[in-house]
Amino acid sequence: MSTHYAEGEDLEIKPKQPSVKAFVEEVIIRPDFSLKEAEEKWLNKRFDRTHLFKYRPETSTFYRTEDGENKLLFLRDVLSPDIYKKAYDQVRDHRIYTPASDSKRAALKDSPGGDCLFGYNDQLKPDSTGRRQTHPQLTAKSVKFFPRFRGLWPLCWEMEELLGLYVPGYWKGRQIDESHGPAFRAEEYRSDFFKYPAEYKSLVEAWENWGFWYNIPGSNFTTITCNWNTVFRAHKDANNSSGALSCLAAFGNYRHGELVFPRLDVAFGVKERDMLVCDCPRELHATVPPLGTRFSLVAYTREGLTKSGRWKAKKPKNDPALLRH
Numbered sequence: 001m002s003t004h005y006a007e008g009e010d011l012e013i014k015p016k017q018p019s020v021k022a023f024v025e026e027v028i029i030r031p032d033f034s035l036k037e038a039e040e041k042w043l044n045k046r047f048d049r050t051h052l053f054k055y056r057p058e059t060s061t062f063y064r065t066e067d068g069e070n071k072l073l074f075l076r077d078v079l080s081p082d083i084y085k086k087a088y089d090q091v092r093d094h095r096i097y098t099p100a101s102d103s104k105r106a107a108l109k110d111s112p113g114g115d116c117l118f119g120y121n122d123q124l125k126p127d128s129t130g131r132r133q134t135h136p137q138l139t140a141k142s143v144k145f146f147p148r149f150r151g152l153w154p155l156c157w158e159m160e161e162l163l164g165l166y167v168p169g170y171w172k173g174r175q176i177d178e179s180h181g182p183a184f185r186a187e188e189y190r191s192d193f194f195k196y197p198a199e200y201k202s203l204v205e206a207w208e209n210w211g212f213w214y215n216i217p218g219s220n221f222t223t224i225t226c227n228w229n230t231v232f233r234a235h236k237d238a239n240n241s242s243g244a245l246s247c248l249a250a251f252g253n254y255r256h257g258e259l260v261f262p263r264l265d266v267a268f269g270v271k272e273r274d275m276l277v278c279d280c281p282r283e284l285h286a287t288v289p290p291l292g293t294r295f296s297l298v299a300y301t302r303e304g305l306t307k308s309g310r311w312k313a314k315k316p317k318n319d320p321a322l323l324r325h
Contacts, residue, residue, distance in 0.1 A: 113229030122304025257290025
């Protein structure tokens, strides 16, 4: 199950493979509640199998509002088998997860399982000695479990390609160093806040030397959240980039565990090799408790790590080439 990357091995960004667009049914949704009304009605509410939803798609479906807002895109059986399997090998390692019982997030109150944050995080924290972060850095899990983090990059790349294929024009303004894309990271802004494991130190440092943006290398996403049997109360992802879409894949042997969007009246049973694209920053969403073992991965962009966000490191005047993904 373990995946290891020796020094100098597999460090190049792989070229992205073109995907073939499949038929997707389009549905116009007309919510009965405004965003504010929905929050007043459902925020922090639990959902279970007794709740009924108007839409439970079994085939690829795109949900938009009457004014053309992209809300939900469900793509059935689109992820590459090899890429999906490799990602499953990484997320099923229980060592990477922090128990949900330790979380301060209201959405995870009383939840089983745990979660893990890979990539960059714009919420700066002090360490045990009282030292404070001065700039965004790779999360502790990214450093401690670097091979696991590295093993998830191909899935991020594929998700990005599929999002661009099915939502043309979405990445305009959201690519590296564009207004809503990952911001430039100054060379001196190293990820030295968390101690490197000796066996991964050279690998982490190699990527720190290679990259100059707050992003998942080779991608326009900044951050990955992995979940293991978590049951979320209804919430919004307020720290995500405004207007951005999140991409989700699910893994494991389970039944139920649907991701539900109460205002939109939709419930998704995401299964093997499916991909769900959702407007998580604006729409309340929650998880129905699964029966069995369920893992999920969500790739997204945090507002504070974009060029329009809080962190705006200055570029050198004579920056050679500015490496692109």
